Amino acid sequence: MSKYKITVFTPTFNRKHTLSRLYKSLREQTYTDFEWLVIDDGSTDDTEAMIKNWMAEKNPFPIYYHYKENGGKHTAINLGLDKAQGDLFFTADSDDFLTKDALEKVNVWAESLPKNELFCGVVGNWGHTADETPNTVFAGEWRDANLLERYPDVSKVPIDGERAYVFFTKIHRKYKYPEFEDEKFMTEAVAWNRMGNDGYKMRVFNDIIYIYKFLPNGLTLSGSKMFIDNPKSYGLWLKEKAEFCKFGYFKKFMNYYSYFSTQKNKLSTKEIAANIGAPTIVIFLISVLFSLKRILHR
Numbered sequence: 017m018s019k020y021k022i023t024v025f026t027p028t029f030n031r032k033h034t035l036s037r038l039y040k041s042l043r044e045q046t047y048t049d050f051e052w053l054v055i056d057d058g059s060t061d062d063t064e065a066m067i068k069n070w071m072a073e074k075n076p077f078p079i080y081y082h083y084k085e086n087g088g089k090h091t092a093i094n095l096g097l098d099k100a101q102g103d104l105f106f107t108a109d110s111d112d113f114l115t116k117d118a119l120e121k122v123n124v125w126a127e128s129l130p131k132n133e134l135f136c137g138v139v140g141n142w143g144h145t146a147d148e149t150p151n152t153v154f155a156g157e158w159r160d161a162n163l164l165e166r167y168p169d170v171s172k173v174p175i176d177g178e179r180a181y182v183f184f185t186k187i188h189r190k191y192k193y194p195e196f197e198d199e200k201f202m203t204e205a206v207a208w209n210r211m212g213n214d215g216y217k218m219r220v221f222n223d224i225i226y227i228y229k230f231l232p233n234g235l236t237l238s239g240s241k242m243f244i245d246n247p248k249s250y251g252l253w254l255k256e257k258a259e260f261c262k263f264g265y266f267k268k269f270m271n272y273y274s275y276f277s278t279q280k281n282k283l284s285t286k287e288i289a290a291n292i293g294a295p296t297i298v299i300f301l302i303s304v305l306f307s308l309k310r311i312l313h314r
Contacts (some may be wrong), residue, residue: 021103022050024183027092029057031110032066033230039070041113046078047120055096057085084162088200090193090249097189104137105185107204111229115146118225122182125158129219136163136187136216140180143224151177158221163212166170166205169261180226181208187216193250201242201250206256213260244278251275259293269298276302 042052056063071079104126123136143149165171191207243250258271272294279288285303289296
C-alpha cells in the first residue's frame with residue numbers, strides 16, 4: 017500500500033530561481049495527502065541548500081530530495097519512479113506551479129475512474145493563467161481517450177497541447193525510459209505511446225490545474241535541438257510512433273526522410289537506419305534523393 021495518495025515529482029536542473037513559485041503553490045494546496053519528491057539532475061546553483069531549508073520548515077507535506085549526476089529529465093523520471101511513495105505520480109516541472117485546488121481535483125478524478133477498465137491515470141489542463149488555456153476544450157466535463165489519441169493520425173480531435181498527466185505509479189513503473197549512453201534527452205511521449213499501444217487510456221479533464229511559464233532555455237522552447245542532438249532517443253520515438261499509429265508506406269518514408277535530414281552530417285547510413293528501424297537500402301535511396309535535390313537547387 018502506498019504511503020501517500022500523490023507524489024508530486026519535480027525533476028530540476030539549475031532552477032533555484034524558479035522553484036520557489038512551485039513550492040509556494042504546494043504550500044497553498046487544499047489537499048495535503050501528498051509528498052514532494054525532488055530529483056536534482058546535477059544542479060550547480062545551490063538548489064540543494066535551498067530545498068533543505070524548506071525541508072526544515074513546518075510544511076503540511078513531506079519533502080524528499082535526491083541528487084544525481086546530470087543525465088536528462090527522462091533519467092530523473094526513472095529514479096523518481098523508484099523513489100515515489102505515492103499512489104499517483106504527478107510531474108510538476110520546476111519552471112511551473114499548480115492551482116490551489118489542483119491536487120484536490122486530481123484525487124477526486126482518480127477516485128471516480130471505473131475500476132474494471134484499463135485506465136493509467138487522469139489528465140488536467142495547462143493554462144497561461146487559471147482561466148486561460150491555448151488547448152482545445154472538449155464538450156462535457158471530461159473525455160476518455162487512449163494515449164495515442166494525442167496524435168491527429170489516430171484521432172480526428174486529438175488531445176492537443178501541453179497537459180498535466182498524472183499516472184498511477186505502479187503502472188508508470190512498468191514504462192520506464194530506455195537510457196542511451198551519451199544522450200541526455202528523451203521525450204516523455206516514448207513511455208506514453210507505449211502505454212497507449214498496450215491499450216491504456218486516461219480521463220482528460222478541461223479544468224486548468226497547472227500554470228506554465230516558458231523560459232528561454234527551457235526544454236519546451238529548445239525541443240527541436242534536443243531531439244536532433246539525441247539521435248538514438250529521437251529515432252526510437254519516431255520509429256515507435258510510426259508503428260503504433262500504423263503509418264502507411266508514404267508516411268513512414270517521410271518519417272525516414274525527416275530523420276535523415278537532421279542526422280545526415282552526424283551518422284552513417286547504417287546508423288540512421290538502425291536508429292529509426294528502416295531498411296538500410298531505403299536510407300541509402302533517401303541519401304541519393306537528398307543529394308539530387310541539392311544539386312538541382314544550386
